[in-house]
Amino acid sequence: MNSLYFYTILIVSLVLFLIGVYGVLTRRNAIGILMAIEIMFNSANINLVAFNKFLNLENSIGIIFPIFIITLAAAETAVGLALILSIYRKLKSVYVEKMDLLKW
Amino acid sequence: MVEKMTLLLLILIPLLPLLAFVVNIFFGKRVGTNAAYVSLAAISVSFVISLYLFFGMLAGGEKIVEYTFDWLNFGSSGVKLGIMLDGLTAVMLVVVTTVSLLVKLYSIGYMNGDPRYSRFYAYLSMFTVAMLGLVLANNFLLLFISWELVGLFSYLLIGFWYEKKSASDAGKKAFITTKVGDLGFFAGLLLLFTVFGTFNFKELGELVIANLASGSVTVGMLNLIGILIFCGAVGKSAQFPLHVWLPDAMEGPTPVSALIHAATMVAAGVYLVARTFFIYKCAPLAMAVVGYTGAFTAIFAASMALVAYDIKRVLAFSTVSQLGYMIMALGVGGYTAGMFHLTTHAFFKALLFLGAGSVIHGSGTQDIREMGGLGKKMKITMVTFLIACLSISGIPGFSGYYSKEEVLSAAFNSGNMVIYWVGTITAFMTAFYMFRLFFMTFTGTSRTEIHAHESPKTMTVPLIVLAVLSIVAGGLFVMGHSFEHLVYFGVEGAGEGGAEAGSHFVRNMSITVAVLGITLAFFMYYLKKISPEYLAEKLASIHKLLSNKYYIDELYEIIFIKPVKGLGNFLFKFDQKVVDGAVNGSGFMTVLMSKLQNLFDKVIVDGAVNGTGWIANKGGEILKQLQTGFIQNYILIAVSGLFVIVLLRIIFK
Numbered sequence: 001m002n003s004l005y006f007y008t009i010l011i012v013s014l015v016l017f018l019i020g021v022y023g024v025l026t027r028r029n030a031i032g033i034l035m036a037i038e039i040m041f042n043s044a045n046i047n048l049v050a051f052n053k054f055l056n057l058e059n060s061i062g063i064i065f066p067i068f069i070i071t072l073a074a075a076e077t078a079v080g081l082a083l084i085l086s087i088y089r090k091l092k093s094v095y096v097e098k099m100d101l102l103k104w
Numbered sequence: 105m106v107e108k109m110t111l112l113l114l115i116l117i118p119l120l121p122l123l124a125f126v127v128n129i130f131f132g133k134r135v136g137t138n139a140a141y142v143s144l145a146a147i148s149v150s151f152v153i154s155l156y157l158f159f160g161m162l163a164g165g166e167k168i169v170e171y172t173f174d175w176l177n178f179g180s181s182g183v184k185l186g187i188m189l190d191g192l193t194a195v196m197l198v199v200v201t202t203v204s205l206l207v208k209l210y211s212i213g214y215m216n217g218d219p220r221y222s223r224f225y226a227y228l229s230m231f232t233v234a235m236l237g238l239v240l241a242n243n244f245l246l247l248f249i250s251w252e253l254v255g256l257f258s259y260l261l262i263g264f265w266y267e268k269k270s271a272s273d274a275g276k277k278a279f280i281t282t283k284v285g286d287l288g289f290f291a292g293l294l295l296l297f298t299v300f301g302t303f304n305f306k307e308l309g310e311l312v313i314a315n316l317a318s319g320s321v322t323v324g325m326l327n328l329i330g331i332l333i334f335c336g337a338v339g340k341s342a343q344f345p346l347h348v349w350l351p352d353a354m355e356g357p358t359p360v361s362a363l364i365h366a367a368t369m370v371a372a373g374v375y376l377v378a379r380t381f382f383i384y385k386c387a388p389l390a391m392a393v394v395g396y397t398g399a400f401t402a403i404f405a406a407s408m409a410l411v412a413y414d415i416k417r418v419l420a421f422s423t424v425s426q427l428g429y430m431i432m433a434l435g436v437g438g439y440t441a442g443m444f445h446l447t448t449h450a451f452f453k454a455l456l457f458l459g460a461g462s463v464i465h466g467s468g469t470q471d472i473r474e475m476g477g478l479g480k481k482m483k484i485t486m487v488t489f490l491i492a493c494l495s496i497s498g499i500p501g502f503s504g505y506y507s508k509e510e511v512l513s514a515a516f517n518s519g520n521m522v523i524y525w526v527g528t529i530t531a532f533m534t535a536f537y538m539f540r541l542f543f544m545t546f547t548g549t550s551r552t553e554i555h556a557h558e559s560p561k562t563m564t565v566p567l568i569v570l571a572v573l574s575i576v577a578g579g580l581f582v583m584g585h586s587f588e589h590l591v592y593f594g595v596e597g598a599g600e601g602g603a604e605a606g607s608h609f610v611r612n613m614s615i616t617v618a619v620l621g622i623t624l625a626f627f628m629y630y631l632k633k634i635s636p637e638y639l640a641e642k643l644a645s646i647h648k649l650l651s652n653k654y655y656i657d658e659l660y661e662i663i664f665i666k667p668v669k670g671l672g673n674f675l676f677k678f679d680q681k682v683v684d685g686a687v688n689g690s691g692f693m694t695v696l697m698s699k700l701q702n703l704f705d706k707v708i709v710d711g712a713v714n715g716t717g718w719i720a721n722k723g724g725e726i727l728k729q730l731q732t733g734f735i736q737n738y739i740l741i742a743v744s745g746l747f748v749i750v751l752l753r754i755i756f757k
Contacts, residue, residue: 100733
């Protein structure tokens with residue numbers, strides 16, 4: 001029963017991750033991509049918490065670690081948004097196909 | 105069973121406005137002007153439930169409904185959240201929902217035709233939710249979360265007309281200034297949790313007494329916690345020295361000023377002190393800080409109101425002053441008095457603001473020098489405004505009189521004569537500036553060409569309802585002990601006996617100063633026997649000091665803003681001179697070295713390199729086709745690779 005519950009959570013996490021991957025691959029809007037990346041982060045967080053619960057870790061590392069990830073993700077999003085803002089100022093667009101400055 | 109029912113109703117109170125918020129914010133375009141009715145319907149139900157619970161509380165006596173659930177669990181320890189209903193909460197629920205309901209009704213007329221109509225209602229609803237969450241919380245954490253939410257929506261509403269630079273600046277100022285206080289509040293909360301290990305009010309109340317008795321916590325610690333938590337109240341309730349944001353916050357729409365900056369949010373600070381009264385009771389130093397801060401703010405803000413010309417600013421200073429009154433009452437141990445004044449003040453100050461809004465709506469100006477003689481054209485507004493003025497001045501029969509006298513009695517009975525006299529002088533100033541405002545706005549002849557007109561029904565009806573409340577809210581006191589009993593709950597033996605508090609001296613004194621203030625205003629601004637201009641000239645330096653709000657804003661500019669800007673400039677210069685210098689210097693050295701190497705390169709290396717280069721060039725020509733420049737293509741390849749690896753792993757297990 002417990003492990004069935006556990007697998008359900010893993011599947012939810014997998015689905016979330018795949019939604020994130022799909023978002024990153026298909027979104028044209030850079031902010032959308034950033035959001036998709038957030039979803040992927042959170043699927044990883046769910047995994048960590050689920051494993052913590054399943055393996056009955058004494059020191060709760062699997063719960064505390066996601067808090068660090070959430071904090072880092074917030075910082076990362078702030079940096080990402082700042083980048084997008086400055087790109088927008090330069091290109092007047094946040095669509096990724098416009099951002100091809102590295103092309104040959 | 106009954107308890108479950110109550111709990112359900114309790115949860116419904118904030119849930120309905122939340123629903124209205126969701127509808128208005130996500131379907132704003134589709135809802136259009138119906139947004140007002142969505143919000144109104146939600147808050148009306150909340151209001152009815154609040155009233156029902158309030159009267160249940162009045163009749164039923166001592167039952168506290170509480171519900172707690174785990175929010176975060178870390179191994180054995182964890183954080184709990186929860187809601188509860190006790191007398192204090194019930195009173196606050198009624199105040200918040202009543203004012204919120206009337207303000208939303210009023211806004212139908214006031215905000216008519218605004219392009220962000222539904223958004224306005226969404227913000228108002230969410231503000232109400234946050235405020236209800238604040239009063240429903242049974243622990244500091246939920247209170248703090250709601251506290252910050254309230255701050256956020258206050259920021260959004262002050263800056264609602266963000267096209268105006270002054271409005272968006274005022275929003276920022278309000279947000280940042282209150283954050284300064286919140287920092288102290290948060291530090292206090294962390295300290296509290298470290299010492300006692302819980303956020304729950306009831307548990308804390310018992311723990312404080314028990315730990316103090318057993319000696320495991322010192323009075324000094326409680327003083328520190330009390331003062332830190334009070335920092336939050338100073339910010340939110342606009343007490344000195346963080347009062348600067350409230351007058352500027354008048355840039356927001358007037359209904360917002362009435363809801364947030366008169367009746368609810370600014371009262372949150374007072375509520376916080378009342379809720380944590382169990383700490384202050386055991387912390388004499390913190391209590392003294394509370395009392396003196398309140399008293400100083402009361403007289404300080406009242407003095408600024410004497411010379412202000414913007415109708416809303418006069419009311420803003422008056423609010424700061426009255427909040428100082430409540431804080432002062434709490435600081436001298438007048439727990440009931442403070443809460444009672446909060447309740448009555450919420451009604452008459454909301455009425456004053458809405459009346460001012462009606463005046464602004466009707467005349468199109470905020471400067472009272474340009475008004476005059478509006479009474480003939482705006483009868484309902486004038487009468488309701490007069491009632492509010494009488495109430496705030498403390499004329500017997502109106503609610504403000506009862507609560508104000510309670511406050512002064514509390515100060516008098518505590519034996520702290522400094523605070524008592526400051527309060528009495530403030531009462532005099534209050535009566536004076538309120539009637540100065542009234543006479544300049546409504547009586548005499550029109551000073552400029554204003555075509556004033558009475559406001560629509562949706563605006564006058566809330567005025568009338570609030571006017572009635574401003575009169576009868578004092579009746580709560582006639583129920584006397586029940587109000588006292590109601591708000592005391594959970595804070596055992598929290599204050600002085602309220603009933604015998606009003607000695608004849610205090611009562612006569614407070615009526616005398618109120619009448620004196622009104623009479624002086626009558627002579628100066630109605631009969632014009634004493635020329636205000638002459639007085640202003642005579643006392644030019646004081647007048648200038650007051651008009652410029654004691655130069656506090658300028659002082660902050662010099663002390664805080666200039667140095668930060670200076671530091672920024674210094675770092676910029678440092679960057680330019682030192683860091684750039686180092687970079688440029690190393691660049692120069694590199695150029696020198698390069699020139700030497702260039703010779704070496706050209707002769708020996710180039711030969712070898714050109715051959716390699718040719719190969720690389722040709723290879724690049726072929727490989728560059730892969731570089732499409734689209735990041736998503738690269739990621740696609742990476743993800744495909746990942747899938748291939750996963751597949752291989754599965755196949756060749």
